[in-house]
Amino acid sequence: MFQFLVDVLMRACDLMLVAIGMSAVYSLMKFPNIALVQYAATGGVLAIVLQKTGMPVVIAIAFAVLLTGLLAVILNEFLFNRMLKIGSSTAMIGSLAVSMIFSAGFLVTVGPSPSRFAMPLSRPVRILDARITEPQLLSFAIVAAAIGMFALLYFRTDLGRCMRATSTNEVLADATGINTARMKTIIVLISGVMAALGGVAIALKGEVDIQMGMDLLLPVFASAILGGLGNPFGAIAGALLISFAETAVTAVNFGPLLGQVVAFLPVAYASAISFLLLVAALLWRPRGLFVSEVKRV
Amino acid sequence: MSDFIVHVTIMSGLYALLALSLNLQAGFGGLMNFGQIGLFACGLYGAAIAFQFDLSAISGFAFAIVAAALLGWAFASVGRNLQADYWGIVTLALAEVIRIIATNEDWLTGGAQGIGGIRPFYFDLDSQTRQIAILFTVLALVLAAALLCRHLIGGRYGLSIKIMREEPQLAASLGYNTITLKRQLMAVSSVLAAISGFLFAHYISFAGPEQIDSSETFLIWAMIVVGGLGNNIGAIVGAFLLQFAFAFIPFVKDWIGLPTEYVAAGRLFLTGGGLIIFILWRQSGIVPERVGGGRYV
Amino acid sequence: MKSILLSGIFVLGLSAAAYAQEAVIGAILPLSGSSATQGEDQRRGMELALEKINADGGVLGHPLKIVTEDSGGRTATALDAAKKLVTVDKVPVVLGEFSSGITIPIAQYLLQQDRVHINIGSSSTQIRTLGKGAFSVIGLDDVSGAFAAQDVFADGAKKVAVIAPNNAYGQGITNAFAAKFKSLGGVITSAILYTEGQTTYRRELQQLAAGEPDLYVYTAYGKESATINRESFELGLNDKKWYGLYLTMCTADSDAQYVEGQIGMDLNYIGGNGADYQKAYEAKFKGGFTSTFNGFAYDGVMLVAAAINKANSLDPKKIETAIADIGKSYEGVTGPIVLDADGQRSAQPYLRLKVESGKAVATQ
Numbered sequence: 001m002f003q004f005l006v007d008v009l010m011r012a013c014d015l016m017l018v019a020i021g022m023s024a025v026y027s028l029m030k031f032p033n034i035a036l037v038q039y040a041a042t043g044g045v046l047a048i049v050l051q052k053t054g055m056p057v058v059i060a061i062a063f064a065v066l067l068t069g070l071l072a073v074i075l076n077e078f079l080f081n082r083m084l085k086i087g088s089s090t091a092m093i094g095s096l097a098v099s100m101i102f103s104a105g106f107l108v109t110v111g112p113s114p115s116r117f118a119m120p121l122s123r124p125v126r127i128l129d130a131r132i133t134e135p136q137l138l139s140f141a142i143v144a145a146a147i148g149m150f151a152l153l154y155f156r157t158d159l160g161r162c163m164r165a166t167s168t169n170e171v172l173a174d175a176t177g178i179n180t181a182r183m184k185t186i187i188v189l190i191s192g193v194m195a196a197l198g199g200v201a202i203a204l205k206g207e208v209d210i211q212m213g214m215d216l217l218l219p220v221f222a223s224a225i226l227g228g229l230g231n232p233f234g235a236i237a238g239a240l241l242i243s244f245a246e247t248a249v250t251a252v253n254f255g256p257l258l259g260q261v262v263a264f265l266p267v268a269y270a271s272a273i274s275f276l277l278l279v280a281a282l283l284w285r286p287r288g289l290f291v292s293e294v295k296r297v
Numbered sequence: 298m299s300d301f302i303v304h305v306t307i308m309s310g311l312y313a314l315l316a317l318s319l320n321l322q323a324g325f326g327g328l329m330n331f332g333q334i335g336l337f338a339c340g341l342y343g344a345a346i347a348f349q350f351d352l353s354a355i356s357g358f359a360f361a362i363v364a365a366a367l368l369g370w371a372f373a374s375v376g377r378n379l380q381a382d383y384w385g386i387v388t389l390a391l392a393e394v395i396r397i398i399a400t401n402e403d404w405l406t407g408g409a410q411g412i413g414g415i416r417p418f419y420f421d422l423d424s425q426t427r428q429i430a431i432l433f434t435v436l437a438l439v440l441a442a443a444l445l446c447r448h449l450i451g452g453r454y455g456l457s458i459k460i461m462r463e464e465p466q467l468a469a470s471l472g473y474n475t476i477t478l479k480r481q482l483m484a485v486s487s488v489l490a491a492i493s494g495f496l497f498a499h500y501i502s503f504a505g506p507e508q509i510d511s512s513e514t515f516l517i518w519a520m521i522v523v524g525g526l527g528n529n530i531g532a533i534v535g536a537f538l539l540q541f542a543f544a545f546i547p548f549v550k551d552w553i554g555l556p557t558e559y560v561a562a563g564r565l566f567l568t569g570g571g572l573i574i575f576i577l578w579r580q581s582g583i584v585p586e587r588v589g590g591g592r593y594v
Numbered sequence: 595m596k597s598i599l600l601s602g603i604f605v606l607g608l609s610a611a612a613y614a615q616e617a618v619i620g621a622i623l624p625l626s627g628s629s630a631t632q633g634e635d636q637r638r639g640m641e642l643a644l645e646k647i648n649a650d651g652g653v654l655g656h657p658l659k660i661v662t663e664d665s666g667g668r669t670a671t672a673l674d675a676a677k678k679l680v681t682v683d684k685v686p687v688v689l690g691e692f693s694s695g696i697t698i699p700i701a702q703y704l705l706q707q708d709r710v711h712i713n714i715g716s717s718s719t720q721i722r723t724l725g726k727g728a729f730s731v732i733g734l735d736d737v738s739g740a741f742a743a744q745d746v747f748a749d750g751a752k753k754v755a756v757i758a759p760n761n762a763y764g765q766g767i768t769n770a771f772a773a774k775f776k777s778l779g780g781v782i783t784s785a786i787l788y789t790e791g792q793t794t795y796r797r798e799l800q801q802l803a804a805g806e807p808d809l810y811v812y813t814a815y816g817k818e819s820a821t822i823n824r825e826s827f828e829l830g831l832n833d834k835k836w837y838g839l840y841l842t843m844c845t846a847d848s849d850a851q852y853v854e855g856q857i858g859m860d861l862n863y864i865g866g867n868g869a870d871y872q873k874a875y876e877a878k879f880k881g882g883f884t885s886t887f888n889g890f891a892y893d894g895v896m897l898v899a900a901a902i903n904k905a906n907s908l909d910p911k912k913i914e915t916a917i918a919d920i921g922k923s924y925e926g927v928t929g930p931i932v933l934d935a936d937g938q939r940s941a942q943p944y945l946r947l948k949v950e951s952g953k954a955v956a957t958q
Contacts, residue, residue, distance in 0.1 A: 007796070032382055083576055089329050092382045093522065094576050096515055100569030107562035112626055113817055114793060121851050124828050131830045207793050207821065214511075215793075218390055250797045253804060262784045262805040267797040272397045275390040282379060282387050300681035400760075400789060409760040409789060411669065413699040417706070424707055502706065503699045505669050547678075558626060561666070 003130035004251055010136060010205065011243035012236075013143040017198030018216060019223035019235035020150065021191035027167050027230030028187050031088035034095040035075065036195050037220055038102035041213035043068045043196025044203035045106060048115045057117065065196040072192025073185055099213065106210040114207035139201040146197050147236065150190070154232070163187055167230050219246075219271070222278035228288025237289065245277055246270040303428050305544040306537075307500060310435035313536035314493035316520045317442050317529060321486040323518075324527035324586070325450055327462030328479065329381045331514055332372065332388030335395045336487040338509040339365035340494020345412040345504035346405060354416075354499070361491045369487025373479040393511060400506040411505025418499050431500060438496070439533065442489055446529045449485065458482060519568040523575050525582025534583055542567055616659040617652065617908060619898055620679035622690035622700060627667020628790060628817040629692050631846050632885045636692060636715060637662060639891030642874055647895070653902045660895065661685065669696050676700045680707050686910040687712060689894045692887065693815070694718030695761030701728050710914050714894040715887050718766035722936050727914050729921065731897060731931055732861070732890045733942020735763070739770025741944050742811070742839055742859050747778045749857070751809035751835070754780065755802045757822070758813045758839075760787035767813060767839055783807045788822075790815070795822050796829065803831055813839035816847035823852040841947045842886050842954050850952030860954070861886045862943035865929025872927075893926035900924075 018040045026032055043064050050060035075098060083094040117135075124131035154160040165173040166183040174180045202208065223242050227234025250270045255263040281288075315337060322328040340361040347357025372388055379387065399406045406412065419430045449455060460468040461475050468475055498504045516539070524535020546563040575582055621640060624633035640660055648657045661683045663675035672691055679685050680703075688704055691697045692715035701711040705727045713721055713730040717738060721730060746754060756771060758764030764787050772782050783805030788798045799822070802810065810831065814822050819838075823845070826832050832852075838844035841858030863886040864872055871892060876882060883889075901916035902908065921933030934940040947954040 003800075007800075032386060079573070079577075086576070086580060089327075089381050089385075090576055090580075092329070092385065093518060094573060096518070097569040097572035097576070100515065100565045101573075104562040104565035104569065107558045107565070111558055112561075113630070114821075121849070124830055126830075131828065133828050206825075209793055211791070212793065218386075218393060221386055247797075250801065262801070264784075264801040264804070266401045266789075267801070268397050268401050268789050270797060272394050275394050275397075278390050279375070279387050282383055283375065286379070286383070298682055301678065304677055304681060403765075408787075410695050410762050410765070411699070414702040501670075501673060502703060503669065503673060505699075507668055507670055560664075 002128040004247065006127075006130040006132060007251070008240070008244050008247045009140065011247060012239045013140055014198070014202050014205075015216070015219055015223050015239040015243060016143055016236055017146055017194045017201065018220045019227065019239050020147070020232045021194035021198070022220050023224040023227060023229055023235040024167070024187055024194075024232045025191040026224060028170075028184060029076075029080065029084065029091070031080075031084060031091040031095070032221065033080065034092065034217060035098040035102065036072075036095075036191065037216045038099045038213040039068050039072055039192050039195040040199030040202070040216060041106065041208060041210070042071065042102065042199065044199035044208040044212065045110055045115060046196075047200050048117055048203060048208065049110065051117060057119075061197075061200050065193050065200065068196035069189045069192035072195075073189050076185075076188045102213065103210055110210070112210060114209035115203075116207050117204060119204075133205075135204045139204040142197060142201050142204070146194065150194065151233070153190075159186070218278060219274045222274050222281065225278065225286070226281050226289055228290050231288065231290060234288055234290050241289075242274045242277060245273050249273045300425075300428065301544075303432050305541055307428075307432050307435050308544075309537040309540040310432075310439045311493050311497050311500070312517065312520065312540055313439045313533045314442055314496075315490055315517050316524065316532035316536040317439075317446050318486040318489040318493070319517050320521045320526065320529060320532040321446060321449070321482060321489070324521055324525075324532070325455065325462065326458050326479065326482045327381065328373075328483070329385035330372065330388050330483075331385040331511070331518075332390075332392030333490060333517055334509045334511065334514045335388070335392030336365050336369055336490035337494040337497075337513070338392075338395055338399065339368055339487070340491035340496075341498045341504045341508065342399060342406055342412075342494075343491065344495045344498035345407070345415055348415045348498075349407065349412050358495055361495050362488050365487040365491030365494075366484045369483035369485075370480050372487075373476070373483040377476050389511060389514070392509070392514065396506050396509050396511075399509065407505075409506060411503060411507075413503045415498055415502045415504065417502055418496075435496065438492070442492075443529050443533060445489075450529075516568055519572045521582075523571045523582055525584035525586065527586030528582070528584045531582050531584035531586075538583075539567070539571070617654055617656045617902065618659045618661060618683055618685050619895075620676075620683060620685035620688040621660050621662045622665050622672050622675045622679070622688060622696075623662060624667045624692050624696075625662075625664040627665070628815045629667055631816040632692050632715065632843060632887050633665075635883070635885040635888045636891040638875065638879055638884075639888030640689070640895050642871070642878065642888075643892045643895035643899075647899045653899050654906065654908070658899060660689075665691050665696055667693065667696070669699050672696045672700050673703060676703050680704070680709060686710060686908050686913055687898050689714050689891070689898070691715065693761060694721065694763035694766065695759075697721065698724070698762055704728075709910050710898075710917065712894045712898060712917075714890045716763060718762040719770065720762050720766060722938055726937070727910070729917055729933060729937040730939050731893045731926065731928070732887075733939050735767040735770045737942055738839065738859065738861075738944060739767045739772075740774040742837070743771050743774035743778065743780070745859060745946060746809060746811060746837055747775060747780055749809070749835075749837075751807075751837075752780050753783050753805075753807045754809045754811050754837075755783045755805050755807040756785040756811045757798060757802055758785075758787055759790050759815065759818070761790070764813065771811065771839070788814075788818075790818060792818075793821065794825065796825050799826055799829055799831055803829070807834070809835045809837055811837045811839065812844065814844055816843065819844045820847040820849070823848040827852045840886070841949070845949055845954060846885055853949050854952070856949045857957075858947050858954075859944050860947055861890075861928070862945050863887075863889045863928055865925075865927060867925055868927040868929075889926070889928040893924075893928050893931060896926065897921070897924060897931070 047061045047064035083091040122134045124133045162178045166180050223238035224235050227238030250267050319333050322330045343361025344357045400409050419427045457473050461478050520535035520539050521532050525531025543564050546560050550559050623636050652658050665672035687710040689712040694716040697716035701724050704711045711728045717735040719734050719736050758768045768785050786798050836856045838858030841860045845853045901913050905912035905916035924931045932940050945956045948957050
């Protein structure tokens with residue numbers, strides 16, 4: 001039972017940070033930025049590569065995450081803003097194209113085989129009936145710390161207030177004297193950083209390969225949309241719900257029903273469940289589970 | 298070498314059918330269908346399943362057409378009021394669910410292994426003549442499809458589609474039922490996509506879930522954006538251009554002496570790069586849409 | 595457009611010129627993807643064979659050339675490669691691939707095009723039904739699965755769980771193993787076929803553990819086996835014994851500490867005449883065999899060269915007859931190769947292995 005909760009939490013941690021980034025930036029930029037999941041992959045891969053050059057892990061992660069954030073800002077300035085002027089659908093296709101270029105870049109730099117952090121072997125720890133490894137705990141700690149700091153920033157600082165204002169109603173925020181262009185840049189930077197951290201959290205627990213970004217795309221969309229776009233903390237609930245559905249679907253033993261010792265749904269249907277949840281969310285609760293603001297869908 | 302060029306031309310023709318189909322939906326109808334490959338899958342697996350269960354090719358064809366039309370109709374009905382990019386995400390998710398089902402239901406689709414050894418067309422001819430026969434068949438079908446699309450778009454129906462794309466509220470106020478229009482358009486273009494899938498299965502003699510990955514949809518999108526959205530000739534041009542470019546990447550790789558990863562990376566780079574360049578600098582594509590009166594292409 | 599035409603003519607000219615001077619055969623190998631380690635090893639076996647053949651005068655008085663294409667571990671790419679080999683390079687014979695899920699479709703295509711196919715690395719029982727013109731120099735899984743089942747049962751495990759890739763190979767060997775194991779009186783608690791290409795197999799492993807078996811039987815390609823071995827360690831599943839089918843393939847890419855103590859079976863990859871070959875391999879590649887598959891690739895190429903010489907022609911039909919003829923009794927480096935009526939290797943010896951200090955060593 002406890003193992004089940006741990007698995008749900010682990011999977012949710014995979015999705016949470018990237019979903020927060022997606023939620024924050026989607027409501028602001030008004031188009032789904034597919035390249036965001038590639039920022040997650042970039043963060044993970046870059047941190048691994050930097051560690052290989054000899055940097056200590058913590059510095060490698062910090063650098064990787066900051067560089068990715070900067071990359072997000074640059075891409076936004078030079079590509080996505082221009083595409084957005086043409087139309088949100090065009091921007092979506094453009095972000096798709098950028099994501100393809102990321103994949104091509106990964107292929108020629110790190111190659112198609114998965115990469116891992118160089119970490120010492122650690123036996124799993126037993127807590128109740130679950131087995132957890134140190135990297136998993138570390139990953140969870142990073143996610144928790146990132147969410148905590150983001151919450152502090154978002155709710156307790158002046159900057160956070162301005163960010164919230166800009167996300168909610170840009171025109172009004174501008175009218176009250178907030179420098180919305182700067183706010184946008186900051187939000188894009190933060191979402192890039194969050195996504196990259198999310199990628200690092202995934203990389204710590206196991207491996208990253210070049211497919212990681214696209215594999216995250218639909219579950220992250222699902223989490224962000226379930227939580228309500230523009231509500232970054234709703235994305236946390238969305239991520240938990242999606243990961244609960246995925247884990248439950250493959251952990252339920254239908255054996256007793258069918259007269260066998262064990263009978264499970266094939267694991268691939270776990271992702272099918274999250275996709276179907278996404279479709280259901282878009283059809284019946286497109287504003288998310290926690291409707292607090294009027295949002296366009 | 299000429300055999301190889303015949304092969305690439307046949308593949309271009311098959312992709313041209315897919316491009317024409319997506320162009321109807323996205324170029325003329327403004328429908329951001331990211332699940333196009335799901336419609337293709339109806340044709341591909343229709344042919345394969347018929348072969349697997351020893352049914353005639355005709356019944357496979359009939360099954361493929363009906364399945365595709367129903368699926369297209371379902372796509373159009375889902376989320377009737379969803380904004381374009383959200384609907385795109387829904388179609389992407391649905392196509393992925395189809396792929397997951399194809400990967401897991403061995404008894405029907407051969408699972409991850411796929412179904413191989415499908416009898417090619419004109420199997421009683423020798424291999425040289427067979428290729429030429431297939432080439433002419435495919436090219437004739439592309440011509441027929443292009444004429445059909447032109448006929449469809451050239452008349453009142455085409456006008457109503459375009460109004461729906463540009464000013465949906467105006468279309469509604471003029472008495473057009475946008476939902477019906479969308480459904481009809483999706484049903485027709487789905488059938489076209491399924492025909493391509495059916496031919497594909499009988500040409501490659503193999504149907505597997507890797508062929509219906511979401512990245513294939515993105516490729517078709519690149520073809521119509523590069524070729525020219527809203528222009529049938531443009532769709533065909535885009536298909537041929539990209540297919541030929543892809544076919545020659547392995548040769549380029551051999552000359553320069555690059556490792557194999559560069560082939561896959563080269564394809565991604567071409568697709569993504571082509572999309573970005575055309576979006577930013579030649580939004581209308583190689584063959585722009587003809588706006589206004591006169592004959593439509 | 596012009597440049598494409600020019601380059602096409604250039605390549606046409608090159609390939610025509612090449613064809614006139616050399617005897618060319620084709621090979622499709624997984625040089626990238628999850629089986630890259632094994633694919634590269636197969637390539638090495640072919641390279642050694644090529645050197646030996648050309649040092650001895652080539653075939654039909656010309657040097658032999660092998661055009662090797664990368665399948666990337668994907669069927670569509672492999673089929674494209676096969677098309678290219680047939681239409682551009684015009685080869686009469688193609689060797690490959692490694693994964694049964696890829697070998698079968700390309701063999702079907704090659705046979706349709708009236709070429710000869712040599713299987714050098716796949717073992718799915720479906721290969722037997724491919725038809726005339728398809729040969730295997732490696733034994734199929736009806737035998738290996740039964741061998742493994744007896745081995746596991748003799749070891750004392752009565753309830754086992756099986757995990758294998760979801761493709762022709764995994765399905766075939768799981769069925770062969772399960773049939774024999776059940777006939778001996780054992781129980782299969784669950785058999786999971788995993789989808790290839792995932793970065794995590796935790797859910798599959800947890801499902802497997804739910805059945806509480808005495809022992810886990812597994813088989814996985816290099817890179818995926820690394821993930822499975824690591825995650826079974828992290829989940830604490832290797833408290834129980836793990837038995838690997840084709841153990842060297844399962845452990846080649848895994849961290850030594852995760853696979854310590856595993857047992858399994860593998861091909862007896864070196865026969866009586868193999869000592870010289872082994873020395874040549876170790877000298878050229880500065881190290882022992884990286885997988886058990888290089889010898890079969892070597893034997894495949896040598897067999898084809900002998901057949902071309904015997905048939906005195908590059909015509910596929912004649913080569914096919916010659917292979918069937920030579921295959922009645924051929925001494926390869928992997929042992930005696932006898933091809934049965936279906937063109938499959940009829941006698942394939944296997945080894946029992948155990949992983950000690952990171953290396954798989956033969957036991958008894």
